[in-house]
Amino acid sequence: MAVPKRKMSRSNTRARRSQWKAVAPKLVKTVENGRVTYSLAHQAKVVTDSAGTELFLEYKGRKVADV
């Protein structure tokens, strides 16, 4: 098994980790029944009833799958 020959310095470790960033997802803004909702583009959305219970996944007005 390959093993590192030298200890990695704290500087190098921190330089590597400084490049590790989170990317904000691209959201689509839509208005449904007077409420503004944000959702991911090109992906099925979860449909909920008035109580907030998750019913099924929907995409372009078509039921895709159960949750």
Added chain:
Amino acid sequence: MPTPTKGPRLGGGPAHERLMLANLAASLFEHKRITTTVTKAKRLRPYAERLITFAKKGDLASRRRVLAVISNKGVVHELFTDIAPAVANRNGGYTRITKIGNRKGDNAPMAVIELVLEAVSAKQAVVGEAEQAAGNAAARDAAAAAPVASAESADSPESAESAESAESAPSAASADEVAAEDTTVSASEGDAAETVVVEEGSVPEADEKK
């Protein structure tokens, strides 16, 4: 021709990839809708649609070529007897892929791939019916259009004759040709009106000569 696959292949080897695609296609034809990863769904789409194209052809050679991929005879029978007639009017695009987010265990992007079994949209259905009707009932449509044209040009018998002669020439009836017949009828009516005007003009001249 499907787009060549990009990126790494599925599975641990060529045989593994073939088996995975065949099993995915068999599951898709059996259940009509399966949930899998986006990568596998994208690889499955051209593979499964090619098998459906064989099924639409429907002869024994096609059935054997499908059986070379899918070993389950029950699934192949269902493909040829149920799925192929359901997509008979559809020119490709037999499957639909919808992304449904990432899997919980390994965060893999998942998708639902399903057969598009509902009828072709109303507009496309009308176009298909029109194409069939144009082939089948061309003579009947021409016969139906003839009395309409004659009724429109009932005032002048000469124009009606010209319209009928114009109708007898083209055999394939379509909306465009009916419109063309209308234009010929109106043009002939216009000629008749012009002749009337000339006659009216000639009458005063005759009076003047007298």
